[in-house]
Amino acid sequence: MGAQETFVIVGAGLAGAKTAQALREEGFAGRIVLLGQEPERPYERPPLSKDFLQGKSEREKIFVHAQSWYAEHNVELRTSTKVTGIDRSAHRVDCARGGPVSYDKLLLATGASPRQLSVPGSDRHRVYYLRRIEDSQQLKFALSVSSRVAILGAGWIGLEVAAAARAAGLEVTVLERGELPLQRILGTAPAEIFAKLHRDHGVDLRCGVQGTRIIGDDPRQPTGVALSDGSQLGVDLVVAGIGAVPNTLLAQAAGLELENGVMVDKHLRSSDPDIYAAGDVANAFHPLLGKHIRSEHWYNALSQPAVAARSMLGQDAVYAELPYFYSDQYELGMEYSGYVAPGGYDEIIFRGDPAALTFMTFWIKDRRVLAGMNVNIWNQTETIKALVRCGRQVDVARLADSKIPLERVLAEARAGDG
Incomplete structure (x- = not known):
C-alpha cells in the first residue's frame, strides 16, 4: 500500500508519533518522515505538570515509543529539525537542517505554545512556563530551591503547578483575573469547589487580581510581583499559566484556511486536500456537536491520529470522539467528558457529595446532558459519554440521585422516559 509514496509529519509530539504508528498499523508501506523541532523523541505532556514535575514518574516513562521503535x-525521525516553510505547489517542506523533503501527503501536528506574559519586567526576569520536557525539568529544580512562588493564571496548568509547589513545601500564591479559578470552563459552583480545595491546602488564591509588573534587581531572580490592587507580593519564583496559542505560522505562510488553529473538516483534512492537521493545532469540525472544536487536551492528540492516518490513506474516516480531559490535584482526581461553551447551559446538576470530593457534575441544556465530570468516582466515563451522545432528555431529579445507577438513567433517557 503506497510503497512509493512519502508521508511527512511536521511535529514530533504525541499526535505526530501516533499518526506514524497508525499509518504502519493501517498497512502503509511507503516512506514516513517525522520532523520535530525539539531534541527529544516524541513524549506525552500531561506528566510534565503532574507526576513528572513532582518526581513521582521517571523520565523514560513519558515517551510515546522506545527509541528503537522508529527504526524498527x-x-x-528527525529531531532538532525546524521546518521553515511549506511549498504546496511543489509538495515540499523546507527544513533549517537536513534539506527539503517532498511529500505526497502532509500532516501538521505542530501543537501550541504557552501564551507569553507581557507585563513590565517579564522580559527582563525569569518567568517559568510549562510546555516542554525541558520546562518541566527546570521548574522541578526551581521548586526545590525556592520558597515563595507566584502563579499567574488559575487554569488547569496553574492549579496543577500550585499543587506540585505545595507538595514541595513552597508558599504559593495564585493570581486569577476572574472571580474564581476555572469559572469560565466549569461555571460558578464547580469552580468554588476547586477554589476551596486549594485554599484548604494552604494556597493563597487571589481572584479578581492580576500581576502588573515583575520586580527585582537581578534578572535571574525576581523578588516580587506588583498587583493590580496596588499591593506587592514578595516571591522568588514566578510561573505563568495564562493559556496557549496554536502554532499556525507554517500553515499561515502556506495559505491554509485558519481560524483559531488550522481549519479542518471531519476527516481532519485542511483547505488543501493533501494537507491534514491533528492535535492542539487542529480546529476540527465535530459532526455530533455541529461545530468546529479545537482542543488542547491530551485525549485529542491521542485519538485524532488514527483518523488522520486513515484519511491520508484515502479511507472515509471521521473524527467524532467527544472531548475528554483529566486532572489530578492533591487528593482530587477528575475526568471531564463532553463539550459546553461558556454559559451554554441552563443548569448544573451535582450527583454525590461535593463536600467529600466524591461526586459528579452535569451541565444541562433543555434537560439534555452536554458534558459531565466525575470526581474521585471511576469507571463512569463511558456512561457519561453515552449520556452526552444520546442527546435525549433526562429526568434531572433522577440524574442527581446517586442511589439510582447512572446506567439506569441512561437507559431511561434512551427509552424516552426522561
Whole structure:
C-alpha cells in the first residue's frame, strides 16, 4: 500500500508519533518522515505538570515509543529539525537542517505554545512556563530551591503547578483575573469547589487580581510581583499559566484556511486536500456537536491520529470522539467528558457529595446532558459519554440521585422516559 509514496509529519509530539504508528498499523508501506523541532523523541505532556514535575514518574516513562521503535518501523525521525516553510505547489517542506523533503501527503501536528506574559519586567526576569520536557525539568529544580512562588493564571496548568509547589513545601500564591479559578470552563459552583480545595491546602488564591509588573534587581531572580490592587507580593519564583496559542505560522505562510488553529473538516483534512492537521493545532469540525472544536487536551492528540492516518490513506474516516480531559490535584482526581461553551447551559446538576470530593457534575441544556465530570468516582466515563451522545432528555431529579445507577438513567433517557 503506497510503497512509493512519502508521508511527512511536521511535529514530533504525541499526535505526530501516533499518526506514524497508525499509518504502519493501517498497512502503509511507503516512506514516513517525522520532523520535530525539539531534541527529544516524541513524549506525552500531561506528566510534565503532574507526576513528572513532582518526581513521582521517571523520565523514560513519558515517551510515546522506545527509541528503537522508529527504526524498527522504518519511521525517519528527525529531531532538532525546524521546518521553515511549506511549498504546496511543489509538495515540499523546507527544513533549517537536513534539506527539503517532498511529500505526497502532509500532516501538521505542530501543537501550541504557552501564551507569553507581557507585563513590565517579564522580559527582563525569569518567568517559568510549562510546555516542554525541558520546562518541566527546570521548574522541578526551581521548586526545590525556592520558597515563595507566584502563579499567574488559575487554569488547569496553574492549579496543577500550585499543587506540585505545595507538595514541595513552597508558599504559593495564585493570581486569577476572574472571580474564581476555572469559572469560565466549569461555571460558578464547580469552580468554588476547586477554589476551596486549594485554599484548604494552604494556597493563597487571589481572584479578581492580576500581576502588573515583575520586580527585582537581578534578572535571574525576581523578588516580587506588583498587583493590580496596588499591593506587592514578595516571591522568588514566578510561573505563568495564562493559556496557549496554536502554532499556525507554517500553515499561515502556506495559505491554509485558519481560524483559531488550522481549519479542518471531519476527516481532519485542511483547505488543501493533501494537507491534514491533528492535535492542539487542529480546529476540527465535530459532526455530533455541529461545530468546529479545537482542543488542547491530551485525549485529542491521542485519538485524532488514527483518523488522520486513515484519511491520508484515502479511507472515509471521521473524527467524532467527544472531548475528554483529566486532572489530578492533591487528593482530587477528575475526568471531564463532553463539550459546553461558556454559559451554554441552563443548569448544573451535582450527583454525590461535593463536600467529600466524591461526586459528579452535569451541565444541562433543555434537560439534555452536554458534558459531565466525575470526581474521585471511576469507571463512569463511558456512561457519561453515552449520556452526552444520546442527546435525549433526562429526568434531572433522577440524574442527581446517586442511589439510582447512572446506567439506569441512561437507559431511561434512551427509552424516552426522561
